[in-house]
Amino acid sequence: MELLLAIGLPVVYLVLTTAVLAQRHEQLPRMLQRLTARDALLWNTMVAITITIAVAALRWAMHR
Incomplete structure (x- = not known):
């Protein structure tokens, strides 16, 4: 479960921020x-x- 959180959260963040920036019609910050x-x-x-x-995260989980 911890490994899923450690890998899943950054991937979700990456996908969501990419989608927000792609759909945004306003001027981007400088x-x-x-x-x-x-x-x-x-x-x-x-x-x-x-x-x-x-x-x-994978190294941490394998040594645990």
């Missing part, structure tokens, strides 16, 4: 506008963070 100028930088960063959390 920081996000700078990031969107570079191709997929924000998406790749979030995927890397999610994978890092998942691997750490």
Whole structure:
């Protein structure tokens, strides 16, 4: 159950924030506008963070 939470929460967060940003018709904040100028930088960063959390959770669960 703990492993499911550790992996599931970041994945849900990633999907929800991507959906919100994709559906939003307002002007993005200045920081996000700078990031969107570079191709997929924000998406790749979030995927890397999610994978890092998942691997750490898996290592923790295996040593437990």
